[in-house]
Each structure stands twice: as C-alpha cells, then as structure tokens.
Amino acid sequence: MARRTDMTREHAALLLGVDESASADDVQRAWKVWVRLAHPDAGGDRDHFEALMRARRVLLANRVRANAVQMDTAPAAEHVAPDRPSLRSVVRQPSRSAAIVLVGVAIIALASLVVTLSLAPWVSAAIMGGCAAGFAVGATRALLGDRGDVGHRITCVSLLWLPVACGHVGLSASLGSDIVLMLPVFAVPLVASVAWMNAGAGLWTPVRSSAR
Numbered sequence: 001m002a003r004r005t006d007m008t009r010e011h012a013a014l015l016l017g018v019d020e021s022a023s024a025d026d027v028q029r030a031w032k033v034w035v036r037l038a039h040p041d042a043g044g045d046r047d048h049f050e051a052l053m054r055a056r057r058v059l060l061a062n063r064v065r066a067n068a069v070q071m072d073t074a075p076a077a078e079h080v081a082p083d084r085p086s087l088r089s090v091v092r093q094p095s096r097s098a099a100i101v102l103v104g105v106a107i108i109a110l111a112s113l114v115v116t117l118s119l120a121p122w123v124s125a126a127i128m129g130g131c132a133a134g135f136a137v138g139a140t141r142a143l144l145g146d147r148g149d150v151g152h153r154i155t156c157v158s159l160l161w162l163p164v165a166c167g168h169v170g171l172s173a174s175l176g177s178d179i180v181l182m183l184p185v186f187a188v189p190l191v192a193s194v195a196w197m198n199a200g201a202g203l204w205t206p207v208r209s210s211a212r
Helices: 009-016 024-038 046-073 096-116 121-144 150-174 179-197
Strands: none
Touching (some): 009 024, 009 046, 024 046, 096 121, 150 179
C-alpha cells in the first residue's frame, strides 16, 4: 500500500477530528486520543498511526507559522515615559529662619578664605572647597526636602556650589593667593558630595550589574 508523503491542513484536521483553526492544545489532545487507539502495539494499523503523526506535525507547524506571522504584524505597544518634573517645580521656598541660616553659612564659607590664607595652597583649597560643598548640600536639603530625584539634587548642589566657589576664587586671586592652581583639589569635596548622593555610580562604589 502506497503511503502518503504529503498532507494538507484540511486532511490533517479531518484525520484528527479537529477544526483547521484548532489551538495547539486541542491538536495535542486529539492526537493523544487517536494515537493511543491506532498504535501498532495496541493492535492498530501502522499506516494509520503514521498518518496521525503526520497530521499532528502539519497542524502544529501551521499553528507555529500563524503565531509567528501574528507576532511580526502586531503593532508594537507604545511606551510613553512619564514626564519628569522640572527643577523649578520641586524647589520649595525655605522658611525665614532657614533662609537666614543659609545666608549665614554662605558668609562663613566665603570668610573661610581669610582663615586659610596662611596655610599651604592645597590645604586652603581643600578647606574652602569643603565649605562650599557643605553650603551647597545644606541649601539643597532646605530647598528640595524629600522632593525631586537624584538628578534634581545633583543639579541643585552644583548650581549652589558655583557662586560660593567663584567667590572664593575671585577673592583669593585679588589677595594674591595661589588657590587658582589648586582648583582640582578645590573641586574634590563637590565631587565627593555628588558621588555620595548617587552612590551606585560613585567614584569608589562598585556598580552592581544584573543579568537581564
């Protein structure tokens, strides 16, 4: 008896007793029922058994191709990132007492130049840089509180550090100090403050990466 070497989807569906659009689970269930009855070890016909095997392969292969085409043609879901609040929207107005304290700290930070003039230039730069960074961190805490993300805090610290740092450099240059040559040392406290706020990407904290 000649055996079929090919099989249409319609013939395969009729052989298993399912619809042509049946799911893979329905095809599997029908195939298990029929193949148990047609198995040669159970007294079934070998040609019928092999035809059931081909029918299962045909229907499942068509189902896999249909799913692949559906996935390729399905429109990709649009991912809309939420709007990030601006720095101005998260800044709050400090209380009167907090504003007075901030002004006082800024004056003290600028006055630290006079105290450190007699020290080595790099020591003077480190102390003044620490005063400027301390003022910037404290003022950021007063202006932002618990609002804003790490980017807002880093931006605020940098903007508040800049005028105090420029004041230090300008005053030291007018007094004949060599602080300008120590600007890298002067900026170390600011860099340390930023690294502390964003410890995951800090200078001395290793970044933990996870496999995706």
